[in-house]
Amino acid sequence: MATAVETLGKLERRITISFPLTDVRTEVEKRLKVQARTAKAPGFRPGKVPLKMVAAQYGYQIESEVLNDKVGRAFNDAANENNLRVAGFPNIVPKEEAAEGQLAFDATFEVYPEVVIGDLTAVEIETVQAEVSEAEIDKTIDILRKQRVHFHTKGEAGEHGDGGEAIAANGDRVTVDFVGSIDGVEFPGGKAEGYAFVLGEGRMLPEFEAATLGLKVGESKTFPLSFPEDYHGKDVAGKTASFTITLQKLEWAHLPEVDAEFAKSLGVADGDLAKMREDIKVNLQREVAGRVKARNKEAVMDALIKVAELEVPKTLIAQDSERLAEMTRQDMAQRGMNVKDVPFPAELFAEKAERRVRLGLILSQLVGDNNLQATPEQVKAQIEDFAQSYEDPREVLKYYYSDRRRLGEIEALVLEENVVTYVLGLSKVTTKAVAFDELMGSNAQA
Template sequence: MAVTVETLEKLERKISLSLPVTVIQSEVDARLKKMARTVKMDGFRPGKVPMNVVAQRYGYSVQYEVMNDKVGEAFALAANEAKVRVAGQPRISEKEGAPEGELAFDAIFEVYPEVKLGDLSAATVEKLSAEVTEEAIDKTVDILRKQRRTFSQRPAAEAAIDGDRVTVDFEGKIDGEVFSGGKAADFQFLVGEGQMLKEFEEAVRGMKNGESKTFPLSFPADYQGQDVAGKTADFLVTVKKIEAAHLPEVNEALAKSLGIADASVEGLRADIRKNLEREVKFRLLGRNKQAAMNALVEKAELDLPNSVVQSEIERLKEGARADLKQRGIKDADKAPIPDDIFRPQAESRVRLGLVVAELVKANTLNATEAQIKAHIEELASSYERPDDVVRWYYSDNQRMSEVEAVVIETNVADFIMSKAKVTEKTISFDELMGQQA
């Protein structure tokens, strides 16, 4: 088979293929004969259907399958002989003018690009660090206490304050009409915890049981309910019950209720510190890894194969449809999603993947068995039965591949940090965790 490779533009190539008609027909005949031994048709016993009847019924579909298989095989052999790295699926079309007894095809495809890695010594990477403070532990203790709080009804003379649980009826109108979701009865929320819009909380704060109040509420322009976003509504709210919150004391009983082995206040705080330090470590690793990857990509030069980008776009779209379906959106799997929504993200992912793969190959940064084992054991250490978690990872090849990918990313980030100019920056625990100070 003669192989000719033509460069069309950038990464696009074309290979001309030819196949003898006899090869196609021979394979079609062989498959039809095999099919005839088991095919069932009305009026014939199994295995006794005449070949001409089998060919008439199934000949076209078998011919189509054989053509696809044989042309695919021919393309794979030609690409291998030409030593081209094919990116994505080729577009194969039959062409006219082939010599008698042959079929001719054009296969248009893309190749993976040459990746030029930049000089990492000229790159600058900001490396973050953070510590778990006593204040962070205090905040976590408060969160745990709030998760276990109880409520008791306030006396009628007492007004609602922050932390109280209130039960209200409300009705909101825009231009005199009640809007969808603007009316509720026996609705509960906690005052001062951001569960409602600021104007709503401010209106209820200070009200007493049985009181009613009208007030205007302006919905933000980016409010999730598009029908009311950017509009102002008039609300009527009536308080039906006010309950004061009671937080559990920070003592041995609280520690015991949380399953702390050392059921003491000191044991509780030590356990919280351990868990927060683990979370801080992984968050810092993620942030610093991303900074290193950004520096790597910024210094690299390459063209992106459109076919690979398109495959990534389709994968992202399928993920979006699955998410919509999980949220109960009707016909989510049929929802039209424009490619442009995901194109920047897809291009970024493909670019990073190609550059990282080149760096790994050039510097032998593959994950070792010892690294994979250590990473799995670290992940498992936060669970009650770590040995079971370790076995869970090792029992599935997909999970092991995901761990291997994470380890490789860490190797890459460490390598970049060792070559680049690294600037150290300490940030607060709240900033790292995305909390309000």
């Protein structure tokens, strides 16, 4: 039996559930007898263990199972009878006062909110577009060359030349010994032998690189180095150290020529440079299209958040915060980081979770109201699009269609795209051209 639904807040509700204690005892006895058929105990044949011994061993567990089943069933029945859309899981606690011979529980929970979406025709959305020019292809080729760089001893004649005068310059790879001290005392992490880095890449502090420039092999230099206040090494942050650096090895960078061999290294079997450039262009266009789509989708989602009115269930935010925290932990562990003793407070993810839940509710409302569900044809087309960049597209199709969860991820992607298309079709859209580098961000850099 359940009481009438109490309204505790905009979304919070409470139901009191009660049922006769005799119902619980009867069900417990029934399950104990079933358990006794296979129960084992020293000195007894299977199925011949006295019921009292079975109750002593399994009684608490079975009673808990019976209570959980009865309370859960009663709550679900009450929610259905009252047409309640329960958000998350209810918080169920025993009620202190109950009628004689009765067990009572208070179930406190939240319901899904009403989602009111404003006039989409009045919404202004700025989308972006970007082009892939010959300059972007050239820049990508330069990046690919740098990824295939090889080093030679500077000043020694070789197949590709000698690299010029044997003096450390930007672009050279230097191998150094160094030792640092503060007030005449060496500090942890301030000493190394055979440490290699490329000058000009910014891996070292500016004073360190400046001191290395111009050195010849075997030469040393002592110089002051001021650590920034926000330096990761707290013991030296904000302090000035004295460093002595000795150049042990000097190498110059040789970039591969853009020729047939270079094209073959990129997978162009016949070494055709025109074909290589076309392949690079197609790949860049695919990457640009993905970035543009992501930027425009984000613009639509931002607009929906502004135009929609709803209360977000705290229960769902808490659940998604926990999910995000666990996903972060797993991701860091897969990257080889030791996260065993690292705390991942769910509160850190609350803001992101709130946005995700809010958008989920808005999208669900839009999809239901406007029949924007993903069709099988759309899902297949999306997977085939993904498969284009793989050597065997059939394996990609098999990968997704063999797992319902993976297929569900594609359906969710298509559903979001349907919403984006629908919203852009109604709203006031302006399009801004953005530079390739701006769109690609740090990924466009060498």
